[in-house]
Amino acid sequence: MPQSPLIQVATQTLIDHVDELTALDQAIGDGDHGLNMKRGALAIQAKLPEWRGKPFNDTLKAMGLVCMSTIGGSSGPVFGTLLVTLAKELPAEPGPADVSSALRAGIAALTRLGKAEVGQKTLLDVLDPLQRLLAQATAGEAGLLERTRQCAFDAAEATAKMDAIKGRASFLGDRALGHVDPGSRSMALIVGSICDSLST
Numbered sequence: 233m234p235q236s237p238l239i240q241v242a243t244q245t246l247i248d249h250v251d252e253l254t255a256l257d258q259a260i261g262d263g264d265h266g267l268n269m270k271r272g273a274l275a276i277q278a279k280l281p282e283w284r285g286k287p288f289n290d291t292l293k294a295m296g297l298v299c300m301s302t303i304g305g306s307s308g309p310v311f312g313t314l315l316v317t318l319a320k321e322l323p324a325e326p327g328p329a330d331v332s333s334a335l336r337a338g339i340a341a342l343t344r345l346g347k348a349e350v351g352q353k354t355l356l357d358v359l360d361p362l363q364r365l366l367a368q369a370t371a372g373e374a375g376l377l378e379r380t381r382q383c384a385f386d387a388a389e390a391t392a393k394m395d396a397i398k399g400r401a402s403f404l405g406d407r408a409l410g411h412v413d414p415g416s417r418s419m420a421l422i423v424g425s426i427c428d429s430l431s432t
Contacts, residue, residue, distance in 0.1 A: 235288050236280050243273035245425040256414040265414040273301035292319035317341040332366035334357055353394040355415040358387040381427035388420035
């Protein structure tokens, strides 16, 4: 599938889930995550005609810069840095091992950016299991897209059982338990929408 439809599907998924993401963030954060992600998604969609025909890596980098400039709070730098890092690391025709390696670089970049680590109730807790799953996968492996999709959603759901160490949720202590991290849910929605699109 060409890159523009994939990007359109992923960004539209965030827009369609704005109320869910807002509710998640109202429980443990500032309550603006949903609207911030929607703003970034709409800004990316508006740029798609301009990016048509660009190499995929150039588009990823441009998307990252849009995230940094339009998404408020910590999500802009986080998702922006992830996209810019993936743009540097991914080859033109990536396989599972390439995506795994790029995600490893993305995790390292986000760890440096936010001083967060895996297990601290952030989107790293989705990226890490995805990276490990894809490291063991082979191109064309039967059921890989569905397993990747399920891994992302399961990992996001698992953040409800984690203590919040970073961000506003960390001030809530035990009250953050039982609530899914909004950034992790956003990451899972993005991964799930891409897997669904690639499988059709």
